[in-house]
Amino acid sequence: MADRYRRSRELYERACRSLAGGVSSEFRRFSQPVPLFYERAAGARLWDVDGNEYLDFTLSQGPLLLGHSHAEVLRAVAEATERGQLFAGQYQAELELAEAICGLVPCAELVRFSLSGSEAVHAALRLARAYTGRQRWLRFEGHYHGWFDEVAWSISAPSVEALGPVEAPRPVPWSEGLGPCPPLVVLPWNNEPLLREAFARWGHELAAVITEPVMCNHGCIEPQPGYLQLLRELCSQYGSLLIFDEVITGFRLGLGGAQAYYGVTPDLAVFGKALASGFPLSVLAGRREVMRLVAEGRVIHAGTMNSGQPGVAAALATLRIMQGEAIHTQLFERGRRLMQQLQEAAASLALPVRVMGPGPMFHVGFTPLAVVRDYRDTLHYDRARYAAFVQAMQERGIRLIGRGLWYISAAHTEADVEQAAQAAAEVWRAA
Numbered sequence: 101m102a103d104r105y106r107r108s109r110e111l112y113e114r115a116c117r118s119l120a121g122g123v124s125s126e127f128r129r130f131s132q133p134v135p136l137f138y139e140r141a142a143g144a145r146l147w148d149v150d151g152n153e154y155l156d157f158t159l160s161q162g163p164l165l166l167g168h169s170h171a172e173v174l175r176a177v178a179e180a181t182e183r184g185q186l187f188a189g190q191y192q193a194e195l196e197l198a199e200a201i202c203g204l205v206p207c208a209e210l211v212r213f214s215l216s217g218s219e220a221v222h223a224a225l226r227l228a229r230a231y232t233g234r235q236r237w238l239r240f241e242g243h244y245h246g247w248f249d250e251v252a253w254s255i256s257a258p259s260v261e262a263l264g265p266v267e268a269p270r271p272v273p274w275s276e277g278l279g280p281c282p283p284l285v286v287l288p289w290n291n292e293p294l295l296r297e298a299f300a301r302w303g304h305e306l307a308a309v310i311t312e313p314v315m316c317n318h319g320c321i322e323p324q325p326g327y328l329q330l331l332r333e334l335c336s337q338y339g340s341l342l343i344f345d346e347v348i349t350g351f352r353l354g355l356g357g358a359q360a361y362y363g364v365t366p367d368l369a370v371f372g373k374a375l376a377s378g379f380p381l382s383v384l385a386g387r388r389e390v391m392r393l394v395a396e397g398r399v400i401h402a403g404t405m406n407s408g409q410p411g412v413a414a415a416l417a418t419l420r421i422m423q424g425e426a427i428h429t430q431l432f433e434r435g436r437r438l439m440q441q442l443q444e445a446a447a448s449l450a451l452p453v454r455v456m457g458p459g460p461m462f463h464v465g466f467t468p469l470a471v472v473r474d475y476r477d478t479l480h481y482d483r484a485r486y487a488a489f490v491q492a493m494q495e496r497g498i499r500l501i502g503r504g505l506w507y508i509s510a511a512h513t514e515a516d517v518e519q520a521a522q523a524a525a526e527v528w529r530a531a
């Protein structure tokens with residue numbers, strides 16, 4: 101039988117001789133049978149070097165909310181970069197973008213731009229410690245806030261036992277080589293009694309609580325009703341800052357992010373991914389009173405490449421398109437339709453598939469559990485079975501993220517939704 105991935109295999113073998121592990125980001129290592137090499141992408145599709153076409157539900161890990169190679173975004177970047185690519189000085193487009201974000205995002209009274217979500221998280225935590233004069237902060241199991249040392253704890257674990265007792269979880273390192281464990285309080289998410297207990301014990305010491313407002317990175321779990329409100333109340337009561345990591349939810353659940361969608365305004369928030377349609381740009385946004393420390397240079401935030409023309413031009417164009425075309429209604433409709441079709445296909449075959457999430461992003465996995473509300477619950481997902489599903493979908497020309505998250509873009513048509521649902525049904529019938 102002809103090898104569908106012959107060129108990719110050859111290039112990967114070659115890549116392993118110069119690129120560590122053949123890739124530039126850990127998450128790219130897991131693609132089967134090898135990390136694929138792509139040649140071009142447009143709209144909802146991309147093509148690999150072997151000429152295989154894929155309908156894309158990864159959106160390249162989320163940024164391509166408008167679809168690949170959106171003509172208006174690419175044109176805006178090309179025009180902006182004709183006049184220079186990095187002034188490392190001030191220019192008007194940067195300030196227009198700052199004004200636009202302050203007009204859209206509830207917590208954004210002042211902003212700063214960086215390149216990656218990880219950097220923006222790093223700045224938010226530094227700022228929270230400086231503002232409160234406290235060192236300790238609280239994070240939740242299974243939330244991902246980037247790959248930097250201070251947040252590389254309790255992102256994942258090999259088993260529930262490794263996480264420690266539910267009422268007193270232990271920080272689990274994500275990598276070798278991390279510095280000493282920061283003064284963390286780690287909790288399972290979506291658990292009100294444990295949150296109240298943690299605040300009663302540690303509240304006066306907490307500089308911040310950082311949370312994904314939807315636990316996108318494991319299970320795409322939404323907050324239980326009232327949970328984000330409780331976080332807000334407890335943070336206000338104890339003088340801790342509430343940080344929303346909106347790197348995934350931002351500009352995807354709506355132009356105001358998850359904070360507008362759920363009606364809870366944090367003190368600080370970080371954005372990345374969808375804002376600049378795949379060009380490097382992230383944002384730290386927050387209340388003026390807190391951000392003042394950055395404005396006055398008491399908390400240092402810096403970066404040679406910050407707010408370069410490609411990212412800023414792409415973000416301005418992306419926001420203009422999102423506002424002009426009201427894309428979010430369509431994202432929710434198409435996403436929910438696909439979720440429903442996948443759930444129905446699985447149910448008709450009596451498969452233990454669970455589909456959950458708000459719609460513009462959602463999670464699919466095999467689990468016997470009827471309720472999935474925190475990271476510990478997601479450890480019951482059958483990952484090997486889902487990995488086999490992802491590979492079978494790839495053979496049928498559907499590109500999926502290995503850990504179960506699906507992203508919908510404005511470029512997905514109703515026919516694309518049908519195609520994906522049908523492919524999944526075929527795979528499940530054949531299994």
Ligand SMILES: Cc1ncc(COP(=O)(O)O)c(C=O)c1O
Pocket residue numbers: 161215216217218219221244245246247312317345346347348372373
């Ligand atoms: C919720 C969340 N926060 C932070 C990050 C880190 O962003 P970046 O990969 O741009 O550093 C990610 C990346 O996937 C993310 O999903």
